Amino acid sequence: MANDAEKLSAAETLRKTRTFGKVRCHNPSCMERLEPSPGTDHIKCATCGMEYRIYWVRPDLPRIRGPVWEVNRKIAAVALSRKLTTPKNESHAKEGV
Numbered sequence: 001m002a003n004d005a006e007k008l009s010a011a012e013t014l015r016k017t018r019t020f021g022k023v024r025c026h027n028p029s030c031m032e033r034l035e036p037s038p039g040t041d042h043i044k045c046a047t048c049g050m051e052y053r054i055y056w057v058r059p060d061l062p063r064i065r066g067p068v069w070e071v072n073r074k075i076a077a078v079a080l081s082r083k084l085t086t087p088k089n090e091s092h093a094k095e096g097v
């Protein structure tokens with residue numbers, strides 16, 4: 001919980017000028033830019049469906065506080081079950097070697 005109170009480092013102070021008013025989706029395979037409406041406490045990525053809790057450093061400066069686990073776990077579970085039911089084409093991948 002102490003991590004939540006992490007001070008803004010100099011790098012982060014710089015970064016906030018670049019991504020002013022926007023946050024980046026934390027899904028590594030998505031990275032979509034999200035623009036939360038002022039005062040909202042969470043945002044849903046329109047691209048991958050992940051939801052994040054928003055925390056406002058200043059009224060015009062949103063940051064992602066963390067994922068909404070109930071939603072993202074559900075998405076991960078669906079993705080996993082899809083992976084399990086879809087046979088992986090491992091032999092195909094090895095053919096190229």
Ligand SMILES: [Zn+2]
Binds near residue numbers: 031045
């Ligand atoms: Zn996303």
